[in-house]
Amino acid sequence: MEYNDQMKNRVKRIEGQLRGILRLMEENKDCKEVITQLSAARTAIDRTIGVIVSSNLVECVRKAEEMNGRSAEDLVKEAVDLLVRSR
Numbered sequence: 001m002e003y004n005d006q007m008k009n010r011v012k013r014i015e016g017q018l019r020g021i022l023r024l025m026e027e028n029k030d031c032k033e034v035i036t037q038l039s040a041a042r043t044a045i046d047r048t049i050g051v052i053v054s055s056n057l058v059e060c061v062r063k064a065e066e067m068n069g070r071s072a073e074d075l076v077k078e079a080v081d082l083l084v085r086s087r
Contacts, residue, residue, distance in 0.1 A: 001056050010048045017041040053079055
């Protein structure tokens with residue numbers, strides 16, 4: 001897998017969001033504010049998962065077909081299942 005700078009930057013932003021959430025909790029902020037930020041972080045994680053899967057799907061399918069002869073259809077189904085389970 002190759003993780004480009006865009007993907008890494010997404011994770012760094014999520015890391016910042018999570019630190020901000022912890023700070024809100026430590027400051028005993030309103031739960032609505034904490035939940036809103038947690039929801040935003042979850043959405044960011046879901047989008048990052050989608051970016052990683054979609055960016056690497058073609059490469060993964062090619063490599064898997066070459067290495068173990070699995071069909072592209074099976075590999076795409078597996079990737080979709082992985083995305084569904086991550087929700």
